[in-house]
Structures are given as structure tokens and as C-alpha cells.
Amino acid sequence: MQKAMDVAATSILPAFQAMPYATPCRRGRPGLSVFLFNKFISGQKKGNSKLLPVPVVPGWPVIGNLLQLKEKKPHKTFLRWAEIYGPIYSIQTGASTVIVLNSTEVAKEAMVTRYSSISTRKLSKALKILTDNKCMVATSDYDDFHKMVKRYILTGLLGAGAQRRHRGHRDTLVENVSSQLLDRIKTHPQQAVDFREIFESELFGLSMKEALGKDMESLHVDELQATLSRQEVFNVLVLDPMDGAIDVDWRDFFPYLRWIPNKGLEMKIEQMHFRRQSVMNALIQEQKKRIASGEEINCYIDFLLSEGKTTLTEKQIGMLVWETIIEASDTTMVTTEWAMYELAKNPKCQDRLYHEIQNVCGAEKIKEEHLPQLPYLNAVFHETIRKYSPAPVIPLRYAHEDTQIGGILYSSWK
Ligand code: HEM
Numbered sequence: 001m002q003k004a005m006d007v008a009a010t011s012i013l014p015a016f017q018a019m020p021y022a023t024p025c026r027r028g029r030p031g032l033s034v035f036l037f038n039k040f041i042s043g044q045k046k047g048n049s050k051l052l053p054v055p056v057v058p059g060w061p062v063i064g065n066l067l068q069l070k071e072k073k074p075h076k077t078f079l080r081w082a083e084i085y086g087p088i089y090s091i092q093t094g095a096s097t098v099i100v101l102n103s104t105e106v107a108k109e110a111m112v113t114r115y116s117s118i119s120t121r122k123l124s125k126a127l128k129i130l131t132d133n134k135c136m137v138a139t140s141d142y143d144d145f146h147k148m149v150k151r152y153i154l155t156g157l158l159g160a161g162a163q164r165r166h167r168g169h170r171d172t173l174v175e176n177v178s179s180q181l182l183d184r185i186k187t188h189p190q191q192a193v194d195f196r197e198i199f200e201s202e203l204f205g206l207s208m209k210e211a212l213g214k215d216m217e218s219l220h221v222d223e224l225q226a227t228l229s230r231q232e233v234f235n236v237l238v239l240d241p242m243d244g245a246i247d248v249d250w251r252d253f254f255p256y257l258r259w260i261p262n263k264g265l266e267m268k269i270e271q272m273h274f275r276r277q278s279v280m281n282a283l284i285q286e287q288k289k290r291i292a293s294g295e296e297i298n299c300y301i302d303f304l305l306s307e308g309k310t311t312l313t314e315k316q317i318g319m320l321v322w323e324t325i326i327e328a329s330d331t332t333m334v335t336t337e338w339a340m341y342e343l344a345k346n347p348k349c350q351d352r353l354y355h356e357i358q359n360v361c362g363a364e365k366i367k368e369e370h371l372p373q374l375p376y377l378n379a380v381f382h383e384t385i386r387k388y389s390p391a392p393v394i395p396l397r398y399a400h401e402d403t404q405i406g407g408i409l410y411s412s413w414k
Pocket of ligand 1: 150
């Protein structure tokens with residue numbers, strides 16, 4: 001039984017407790033909108049005839065539905081259940097009851113209309129450590145800290161103005177990726193091209209420049225007493241934390257068994273956190289020296305060091321900058337990789353896209369200004385996101401006040 005439970009936990013945990021959307025990306029799962037909550041009161045319990053009862057997916061005693069979710073793609077199971085039970089139903093994952101919202105309408109109601117009522121996160125121990133206790137835009141509860149850092153990330157990085165200022169970095173990425181691909185084709189015309197190898201590295205470079213102003217070849221990290229190569233820095237900042245996020249601590253499904261030690265996992269996560277923090281400290285110290293020498297760059301760290309100097313600690317700044325590196329480095333890569341895969345498999349679609357681009361751009365290289373004239377390219381992107389969403393399942397959200405979604409009343413979990 002223990003073995004079977006571990007298998008179930010291994011595959012379901014990424015979806016339920018993983019880093020906000022980042023973890024499922026690495027596996028490139030096909031997509032659907034699924035949102036999860038726990039603790040609810042159905043209309044029946046409240047005795048309110050206007051509110052609906054919640055269908056329950058039958059499961060096993062103690063483990064509930066964990067075994068039924070043992071596939072690598074739990075959102076496909078959710079979809080199957082939605083066809084039987086409707087867009088809102090309840091499942092049992094170990095000791096917790098979870099409500100699954102599985103249609104565009106209820107997902108929209110949850111994430112737009114009721115967003116402020118359902119935005120409390122309860123993280124696994126591993127994620128508490130990896131997110132430095134929710135110190136990220138994407139994992140913080142909907143509170144003053146969240147509102148402040150959301151404003152910062154929009155002004156300093158993701159908003160239209162910031163994206164305009166970072167245009168040059170994106171152009172460089174496009175230029176570098178296309179010249180490397182052309183180069184490969186010229187030098188090894190018969191060999192398969194490893195798209196990921198080229199794109200992953202360029203994307204990491206882009207996120208480093210947007211976040212810290214500079215890419216790097218290597219980095220000396222005092223706290224680790226070592227000089228890390230660029231690949232090692234990528235591992236510490238991106239790959240290791242993602243692996244840590246999907247590592248399973250089965251006690252998360254059975255909080256009453258928390259007293260049983262799981263030291264190996266805890267130490268592994270603590271070490272990841274320490275290495276990540278050490279690298280971020282070294283990167284930030286470098287940028288501080290640069291700023292002190294009078295060289296300012298239009299990037300997120302410069303923005304945070306100036307805007308957040310009275311509102312954020314240095315540790316928080318480190319976490320917020322790291323957040324943008326990990327969030328940008330995987331989602332975009334996985335989506336682009338799937339788009340290339342589908343186009344390679346569907347020559348008709350590839351031809352249609354090629355001709356659209358040729359008609360609009362002619363002999364010119366494709367630029368961001370061309371994008372509004374390229375509806376088929378836009379459709380390819382959306383179809384890729386639909387079929388292979390890097391984030392098909394949103395990690396658990398909790399109602400922190402009574403609220404209602406799809407005719408069902410949810411009570412605060414506190
Ligand atoms: C194809 C690319 C991407 C996809 C599919 C994607 C998907 C998502 C999803 C589904 C969420 C909601 C998570 C939740 O509510 O639990 C989210 C949140 C977020 N994403 Fe992305 N993302 C992508 C790219 C990026 C990039 C490049 C960044 C750059 C930093 C980023 C930064 C964020 C942030 C900061 C949040 C939290 C927003 C908030 O809570 O208000 N994402 N993303």
C-alpha cells in the first residue's frame with residue numbers, strides 16, 4: 001500500500017502543490033483550465049435551496065482519490081470527471097477535500113470575480129522553503145505585500161512600458177536563435193537540431209538581462225566558496241528549484257502524520273534554498289557595485305533597489321528578482337518547443353504559417369511590429385497553449401472569506 005501511495009503522490013503533487021505553474025511546464029502537459037479549492041459548504045448543508053450540492057467523485061477510504069490521479073497528467077483525469085460530474089465537483093486527496101473547477105466559466109468566475117476571496121495559499125513544507133515563505137508575487141496571499149509587489153513587477157518588468165524598454169533584449173534573442181539555427185543547418189544539414197539546447201540558453205540570457213541588466217559567463221559565489229559556470233548558475237536558479245518543487249513529501253497529504261521525520265527531503269530542499277540564495281546574493285552584490293560605480297541599467301533589480309529601498313528587505317529583493325528568472329525560463333521554452341514540434345509534424349500548417357510570414361514581411365526579418373498582421377501565427381500560439389499548456393492546473397487556492405462560485409458556497413478555511 002505504501003508503494004502505491006507514493007506513486008500516486010508522485011504524480012499528483014506537481015499539480016497540487018507545485019511552484020505556481022512552473023513545475024508542470026517541464027513536463028509540457030496538454031492544457032485545460034482547472035482550479036482547486038478546499039473546504040466548502042454545499043447548498044444542501046446550508047439549507048439554501050438556491051445553492052447547489054457538489055457532486056463527489058467516489059474514492060477509497062483514507063487515501064480518497066489519490067490513486068485515481070496517479071497518471072502524469074491529472075488534468076486529463078479532471079476533464080474525464082467533469083464529463084461525468086459537471087464543471088464543479090469534489091475529490092479527496094488524502095486528508096483534504098478539494099473542489100475542482102473545470103470549465104472556462106467557473107474558472108473565470110473564480111479568477112476574476114472572486115479572485116480576492118480565494119487567493120490564500122497553503123504551501124507544502126518544501127514550497128514554504130523554496131518560496132521563502134510566500135515571498136513571490138505568484139505565491140503570496142492577496143494582501144498588501146502582494147498588491148505592492150504586483151505593482152512593482154508590472155511597472156518594472158511585465159507592463160507595456162517595461163516591455164518596450166526591454167525590446168532590445170528580445171530582438172537579440174530572436175537574432176541569436178535564428179543565426180544559431182541557420183548555422184547548425186549549414187554545418188550539419190543531415191542532423192536533427194536540438195532546439196531546446198539553443199533556445200533554453202538564449203531565454204535564460206534574456207531573463208538575466210531583464211532581471212539583472214547583464215548575462216554572465218561565470219559567477220564567483222563567496223558563500224559557496226566556488227566559481228560557478230553559467231550552466232551551474234542556471235541549474236541552481238532554475239532546474240534544481242523546479243525539481244525540488246515536484247519532490248514529494250507524502251506527509252503533505254496526511255498532515256496528522258507530520259510528526260514522522262523525512263529528514264532526507266528536508267535537507268535536500270534546505271540545501272537548494274541555501275545555494276539559490278547564495279547565488280542571488282552574489283548576483284545582487286555585483287549589481288550593487290555596478291550601480292555604485294555610476295552605471296545604471298534599465299532592469300528589474302535597479303528598479304527594485306530604487307523603488308523598494310524603504311519597503312523591501314534585501315532578502316525580499318533577491319526572491320522577487322529570482323522569481324522573474326524562474327518564471328520566464330521555463331514556460332516560454334516549453335510552449336515554443338511544443339509549437340515547433342506541432343509545426344514539424346504538420347507540414348500544411350507550417351506552409352501556411354510560412355506563407356503568411358512571407359506575405360507580410362517579404363524579404364525583411366520578422367519583427368514585433370509585424371505581429372498584429374500575423375493572425376495565423378497568433379492562432380498557432382493559442383492552439384499550442386490550449387493543447388500543451390505549461391500550466392494546466394493552478395496550485396491550490398483557499399477561500400479566506402465565505403464566497404460563492406458557480407452556485408456553491410465556500411466557507412473560509414481558517
Ligand atoms: C507561456 C508562458 C506563460 C504561461 C502559460 C503562464 C501561466 C501562468 C498562470 C496560469 C499563472 C496563474 C498562477 C496561479 O494563479 O496560481 C501565472 C501567474 C504568474 N506568472 Fe506566468 N505564465 C507564463 C509566462 C510568464 C513569464 C514569462 C513571467 C515573467 C516573469 C510570468 C510571471 C508570472 C507572475 C508574476 C504570476 C503571478 C501573477 C499574480 O499572482 O498576480 N509568467 N502564469
